[in-house]
Amino acid sequence: MFRLKIKDHLSSPSVQLGAGVGFLMYVSYAIGYQAFASLELICLSTFIGIFIPYYSKFCNRLEEKVNLHTAKISYGRLARFLPQLLFNVIVFEFLTQSDVIPVGNIQSLGGIFGVALLTTLASQGMQYLALALSNREIGEKTRNVVIALSINIAVTAVATLGFPAAKLIFLVSGIIFGAVFFAIGFLSDARATWFARGGVGIFFGTFNPIHRTHLELMRKAIDQRSLQKIYIHCTNIPRLHSKALDSGEIKIARFEHGMRVYETTSRADVHANYFPTGRKFYEYETRLEMMRLAIAEAGLAEKVEVLDMPDLYEQGGFYSILSEIKRKHPGVPVHGIHGSDLGGMWVRSIYDESGWVYPFPVVRKDGVSATAIRNGAADMTTHSVQKMISVLRDSKQLSTHTLS
Known part of the structure; x- marks a missing residue:
């Protein structure tokens, strides 16, 4: 050893x-x-x-x-x-x-x-x-x-x-x-302190799965920034994982309760952080459906639009999604919602590198986490999403799958 x-x-x-x-x-x-x-x-x-x-x-x-x-x-x-x-x-x-x-x-x-x-x-x-x-x-x-x-x-x-x-x-x-x-x-x-009011909001992340804090962030942004609409989009397969899968540095060890579970292989770099937001990922379509259910249940459907642009995401990640939103709303203030956790600050970097976006940062202190939900914690997401998670767990879907 x-x-x-x-x-x-x-x-x-x-x-x-x-x-x-x-x-x-x-x-x-x-x-x-x-x-x-x-x-x-x-x-x-x-x-x-x-x-x-x-x-x-x-x-x-x-x-x-x-x-x-x-x-x-x-x-x-x-x-x-x-x-x-x-x-x-x-x-x-x-x-x-x-x-x-x-x-x-x-x-x-x-x-x-x-x-x-x-x-x-x-x-x-x-x-x-x-x-x-x-x-x-x-x-x-x-x-x-x-x-x-x-x-x-x-x-x-x-x-x-x-x-x-x-x-x-x-x-x-x-x-x-x-x-x-x-x-x-x-x-x-x-820009996070002195911002223009009105315009549209953007909220990017893994949403793996969406939880109560995500919904609260959107409510606060709508109220405090007087937003007309928020566009929300989740990752497809994170491109970090796509590249590592292609190079054989990580593999899908198994599928468990609707989630793919990643592991490193012997080719992995011991100093590389392949799983900054966790090893378990619900499939893109599953996370998308959870987002739609949660937003509808929270009464935010009129203000929040769930985007589904996997091809555009594949081309250039969230940078491409943000460019498309700006193209649809020329001259309109764009507000970037994010938390202070690792994933949130990575998204903040994308906002900063994409032009004049007004950050809407929130320091994470509530203890709600997608990782905890994936590990079995309850009462951290909406009833409809929790029910969907329970169905996936009860399905006892568990199979071994490796990539050559």
Whole structure:
């Protein structure tokens, strides 16, 4: 078992990328400063190569935790920024104390703190781009962050050599990436506080299944924002799962009470989070019917429209759905409803990346969860949905199914 775990880690793309980052750091500074025999540089590069996948996951989880309690994009990003700034200060202090980098080379960049600040700003901006790509199903979250970090390490190493052009590129990229990174968050949080009234609302998610908090969020948005209509759409098969199924990293282990139950395979990356919203998923058509039943029972049918656009979702996910809604309502304010949980904040990122959407965030504190419902909790959804779930459970549908 221990030997198997070591093999899983060594074969992990994230671990291999991390090792590549450590090697890149060593080569960048060793070539630039002729420090191939520096034991300090070798040790630091080795540590970073091993540590980066864990650091990436730590930053993701820290941001998610802050988001959960605040629903503020800016606070979450600050939580991601500060640990990396501290870490970079320690790294450059170590490199200068070890005489790998002459102190004079970084004085024009603001010394140890200045170069650490600039590289952190650039890194955070590049990580934001990496996460935006993963939201669009281009790459996996942790791996994208590792790649962004590696690019930043190479650029920083060249800048510390003292070449004027490299310094200028480093300064400009740090300021621009940092400014964009934080400005997008501040503007998003500002739109959540100062918003236009009227218009239409959008509400995206897995709705696996829809529950009472979803319905309450829609009622609040209609009342507080004077919305004419809310469009609600659920995921089909999440594209993260589609890609992982195609690559053989996950499989459908069985079908259980109307749900597909996923498991990882031996090809899975030990550092990848394949199931951020759980391993059990009701089929798309089932979730769609639950949404219609719940909205009708809640008396929201006149204000809430359940969209069914699987082909459009397949083309570009929720980005395509949102573009279609905007096309149907040109010039009308669009309000994006979401909770502060992981799935809700991912949806918030889609809203922010899709133009001028007014977020309608709600901090999740009520303990109602789709995961709990899937695990058997009662009284968290409407009577009609609960009845449908009971029918699915009583059907005792249980079969083993794997993908080759």
